Amino acid sequence: MNRRRLIIPPVSLPVLLVMGVLFVIIFAFFSGVVMAAFEKLGIPPDVAYALFIFALVGSFLNIPIAEETSYEPVVRVREVRFFGIAYPVPFFDWEERRIIIAINVGGAIVPISVAVYEIFRMVYFSRWTLLSNTLLAVLIASFFSHAVARPVRGLGIAMPLFLPPLMAMFLGWLLGGSNPNAVAYISGTLGVLIGADLMNWNRIKNLGAPMVSIGGAGTFDGIFLAGIIAVLLV
Template identity: 40%
Template structure:
C-alpha cells in the first residue's frame, strides 16, 4: 500500500476560483493604494483610476529614441512561441552590436508628465521639489547597477524611502506647508528615480549588451511609477 505524503483536500475548480478571488482582491487593494496616493496629492479617484489604466497599458509601449553602438556584442537568447507560451532555448546568439534606447510610456512618460503638472499647479513647492529630486537622484544613482543583458537595476524600496525621508526633512527644516509634502514626495520619487537610475547611467548603456534599454521599464511597472506612489503613502 502506497501512502500519499501530499494530499490536496480541494478540487482543481475550487483552487482556480480561489486564485481568481485572490487576484481580484489583490487588484482592488493595489488600486486602493494607488488611488489613495493620488488623492493625497489632490487628484480625484477617477483621475487616479485613469492614470492607473493608462500606466498599465502604457507600460507595454516602448518609444524608440535612438540606437547606440554597443561596446560589447548584443546577445539575445533564442526563444520559441507555442500555444501562447514562450520557451527559452538553452543557447544564445549574437545578433548585432547596437542597443536601442527607448522610453517607456507607462513607466517614464506618464509619471514624468504627472510630476511636471504638479510642479506647474503648485509653484510654491517648485524649489523644495527640486531639492528633493536632487537628493533622491544622488541616492538612486549611488545604489543603481548595470546588469549585462538586462539594463540598469535598482532596489525597489530604496528610492521611495529616500523620497519620503527627503520630503519629511525638507518640510521640517524649511517650514514648508504640510500639504505640500505629498507633492515633494511624489516628484522626488518619480523624477528622482528617473534621473538617478536612468539618465545618470546613460553612459553605461553601451556596456550592458542588451538589445533594448528602456528608460522607465520594459513591459512591466518600473520603479519610477511605484517610487512616486510608495513615497506618498510613506509620508
C-alpha cells in the same frame, strides 16, 4: 497510438477559479493603493482611476527614443591549412551591437506627467519656496538613486526597491513644508528617472541587451513605485 506531450499541463477549474480570485484581489488592492497616493496629491478620484488604468495599459507599450551602438570582443574560428590539412584557429574579433533605448508609457511617461503637473501647480500658484525646495529634493534624490543603482548586464539598471521611496519620504518631511506629499512624489519619481536611468546613459549601451526600456517594468517599475510608496509613507 500517437502520444503527445503537453508543454503546459492542464489546469483544473478550481485552480483557475483561485487564480482568478487572487488576480481580482491583487488588482483591487494595488489600484486602491495607487489611487490613494494620487488623491493625497490632490488629484480627483475619477482622474486618479483613469491615470491608473492608463498606466496599467501603457505598461505594455514601449516607445523607442534612441539607438546606441557598442563594440564587444567575440571569439571566432577560422580555418588555416597546413600541408593540405585544415586546422581551426580561434581568434578575437569585434562585433557591433545595436541597442534600442525606449521609454515605457505606464512605467515612465505617466508618473513623469504627474510629477510635471505638480511642478506646474507650484508655478501657477507662485509657490517659489516650495518649488526651490522640490528642485533641491530632486537633486538629492537623483544622486542617491545613482549611488544605489547598479547596471546588470543583459537586464538593465537595477536598484533596491524601498531605498529611493524612503529617501523621498525623508525629503518630503524635510523640505516639503505645507505640501510634503508633492515633494515626496516628485523627488521619488524624478530622482529614480534621473539618477538610475539618465545618469547611467553611457552604461546602457554596454548592458548587452537588444533593448533597454526606461520604466520597462510598467506599474511595478521603480520610477512608478518610488513616488507612490513615498507619498503613502509621508
